[in-house]
Amino acid sequence: MFDYFGWGSPITIFGFVIIVLIINGIFLTLRTREKHKTMREILRSGQPVDPATLKSLGLCDGQDNGDTRSSQAIAGLILLAVSVGLVVMAYQIQRVEGDEKVLPIMMGVAAIPALISVALLISAFFNRSRKSDAD
Incomplete structure (x- = not known):
């Protein structure tokens, strides 16, 4: 049914991998947006931002999260x-x-x-x- 010039199986397999990667990218983007939204709310409320807060949010640039x-x-x-x-x-x-x-x-x-x-x-x-x- 989905056999495109004998390439049905490879297109299906690699298409599935591409779809999984796209979905993963979407969820990673959504997660990053939520972290940044949380950080903006902390800054707007005037609370101090210490390194532990940044580490818990995963927003430390260039640092090992452990x-x-x-x-x-x-x-x-x-x-x-x-x-x-x-x-x-x-x-x-x-x-x-x-x-x-x-x-x-x-x-x-x-x-x-x-x-x-x-x-x-x-x-x-x-x-x-x-x-x-x-x-």
Whole structure:
């Protein structure tokens, strides 16, 4: 039904990714607007703005919010799970189709998020070490 010159599946898959990114951008914009609205209300009311308030609103420019390490670790673990999922999917495809080339090809594809995952986990480890050295 939606097969545009044999490109129906790729258009659907990449179109879904683009839609998710657009929705994420919209919600990020709305969240930022609300933070700025809150900050404007604080300034209008004449309340003092201390660094803790800025940090709680996430409006500190160029400063680490303290959650970079955990964010990197979570992203690394998610990418590692994606890599394992790709290998399991390749195994199942190979088992059903009987094609011996599927698993090695998909393992190469799965290596991309796996290596990014390793880099993020190492970076999270070094961010933790640097933060404890500063304390």
